[in-house]
Amino acid sequence: MEKQFFDVAIIGGGPAGLNAALVLGRARKKVAVIDEGRPRNAVTQETHGFLTRDGVRPSEFRRIAREEIGAYPSVSFLADTVMSISGADGHFQVATAQGNILTSRKLLFAVGMKDRPLDIPGLTAVYGRSAFVCPYCDGWELRDQPLVIINKGAELMHFAPLISGWTDRFVICTNGPDELTDDQRDELRRHRVPKFESPIRHIDSEEGIVRQVVLEDGTTVPCRGIFFKPELVMGSDLPRTLGCTMTEMGTIEVDLLGKTSVPGIYSAGDAVSRMHQAVAAAAMGATTAAAVNNELNAEAWHNESATTPD
Template identity: 80%
Template sequence: MEKQLFDVAIIGGGPAGLNAALVLGRARKKVAVIDEGRPRNAVTREVHGFLTRDGISPSEFRRIAKEEISAYPSVSFVGDTAVSIVGTDGQFQIETEQGQIFASKKVLFTVGMKDRPLDIPGLADVYGKSAFVCPYCDGWELRDQPLVIITKGAELMHFAPIISGWTNRFTVCTNGPDELTDADREELKRKQVPLFDSPIRHIDSSHGIVQQVVLEDGTIVPCRGIFFKPELVTGSDLPRTIGCQITEAGEIVVDDFGKTNIPGVYSAGDATSRMHQAIAAASRGAFVAAMINNELNTEAWRRNG
């Protein structure tokens, strides 16, 4: 099969990858966006905090983005999964699950993060409907409502003051040992925050709206919403496979310009940050795309004398 030649192969078609494609298309670069079409935020109904797009569904967001990018014919969308990458800076070869082969000068990973299986019975039924991970994305819709917060330890003590800006009616369920200090427990007690460390038996809901959290010791906590800390892994194993440095939290390590430790390989978006917001990912995708374009143009300038 004949290789298709590109300036940049973007692996992942979320906000970071799409905005990168837009910037590179406008920079007259030949780009392939390789995306399997299974975004993490597909479980949610709406995207929030994105100026001019607040409240849009994830699928409509992508539809509009692709429509706008279609004005730049050098950008191609490939509905497939990248399964291998070999080569070096300027001469990468990407093979997909369907056997397509792409040659590309640079690679940009915008693979995001994905959730590990949710091990709390009933949580999957409410995730994206009344159970969320980010109050900046979904706190407004649950303002002043009775909530359950599922997290523990230092993460809890960071999260509790933040969520209090949306509601002071929340109960903490740590789903096992709370991993708190005595001082932490005393602080929560002073703030009149109920704290339960019994494991969660199941979450009861109706049509995706949580009704109560039932603990193994028989405690029942009525609520209208949940915020929880998910367990995440990088959205693709390819960065690790080709030698990109990965943190213990599963994030791809990049410098200030989006470069990984592999020459010619960049990354942007949720896979490189704990700030998992669509607008933040899109912004970073645009910036890193400009850095890639600068590198390509400088290389061409010097190569041509």
Template identity: 80%
Template sequence: MEKQLFDVVIIGGGPAGLNAALVLGRARKKVAVIDEGRPRNAVTREVHGFLTRDGISPREFRRIAKEEISGYPSVSFVPDTAVSIAGTDGRFQIETEQGQTIASKKVLFAVGMKDRPLDIQGLAEVYGKSAFVCPYCDGWELRDQPLVIINKGAELMHFAPVISGWTNRFTVCTNGPDELTDSQREELRRNQVPLFDSPIRQIDSSDGIVRQVVLEDGTIIPARGIFFKPELVTGSDLPRTLGCQLTEWGTVVVDEFGKTNVPGVYSAGDAASRMHQAIAAASAGAFVAVVINNQLNTEAWGRNG
């Protein structure tokens, strides 16, 4: 593989990277997908909101995707981790953890996001089983259940009305100062939402199902599920290393075509968006793949002119 020049290297094999590989494979481009096989959504049992795949496990989703893509022989899968990248548009060089050197004309970062360590005792045991981050992905399964929402400040005031569509039985734990205004606290009170700012001591659970949230002041809140705001970082430092501009949230800055500020480098999916849903990531991957393919074809056409 070291001696080949690929048209596109896709770093990341989630929905964005896989759909990009499918589109580029069908466009007869030579593609390498580098992925370590440790997706963020591995903790979840099911993917939801994806037409024809609602309820599928993330592992099975990837297996089917790779099986479909294997029908296009110009796409290669590299079960490895990209650790460095250098070069410029038309000739990038990616080094992997296992010592491979892969050259490519274009690069697509589909590296997703990853969670910072969960610092609430007991949260790791329920994450992906009865504690989630997105009600559009997992709200149906917790409909009408007593929930605890772990959030604060402006984001809480966005989230509270949203989650009320699935259940009106929820309690807010801000795990410290709530960062709310008096009028925002009054808004929660009018909607009969209990609010606690005591730090969380622990989350008690059984077989991954939340039983109660225990606060430092001794308050015990029975619950059957949790929605919390995760602390996220970009799934790889390589976009920053290569000079890609990042937002304050850590996502890669792209234009409407998925282009970064670095010529020849693109990004799609969770790495470049705050719409963290599998179907949105897959759609972005497909669209950016079309942009990349059109650019490659235009460049080849110009060389022949």
């Protein structure tokens, strides 16, 4: 695919990008979905909380989505990585690793987030099997089980009450200083939540199922599951390179329609929100695609009016 023209280039083929492609395809727009095929949720076994798709494997979710989008011939899929983008609103030029050059009126970034390397020995072996980041996604499977929560500071004091809805059998490992106030420590004691500050030496597991967390001071904490706070980075540096304003949380700043600070560039999904759920990303993809389509139609309407004689 070389030097082809598109109405919209969607960078990222997760739930946000796929749902955006579906909406734009149904709106008769020529769309390219460019995705490198390395989704963050590839480590997980199942997708949850998505009506009609609860429990489906992420790879199967994508297969079904692409099959449905296949009914709209104006949508193309490109298994590739975007290397650079130049141009401006109405005429962006997208260059890929495989040498493809695409020209597009609008851009929609659905690049999501990526995990930084996990620095706790043994965590990689259980991530997606018995260690997770979101109880809305995986809490049901670990209900009433003894868990270890790896978190600290203000976010811990948000997470502790949250996880208590799934189990009251949890221990907190802060993997170093807890970064809590005295009042926050008292709150945990009142709820009889054990807390350990010793750094984590390693996580023992068998076939992906955690058995215990071993601390540097020799303490062992038996458990059947872990919830931890991941360290995330943007799935692509391109939005920042193009001048999109970023938030303090490291996400792309957008308005309610998914517009970034750069004309012609939109974004949706995990790249713009901390609501990291497939159903939320898909919903944002749909609403942002509608905004993109409205802008394209309005531009075409006014351009036609300007060239039509009275």
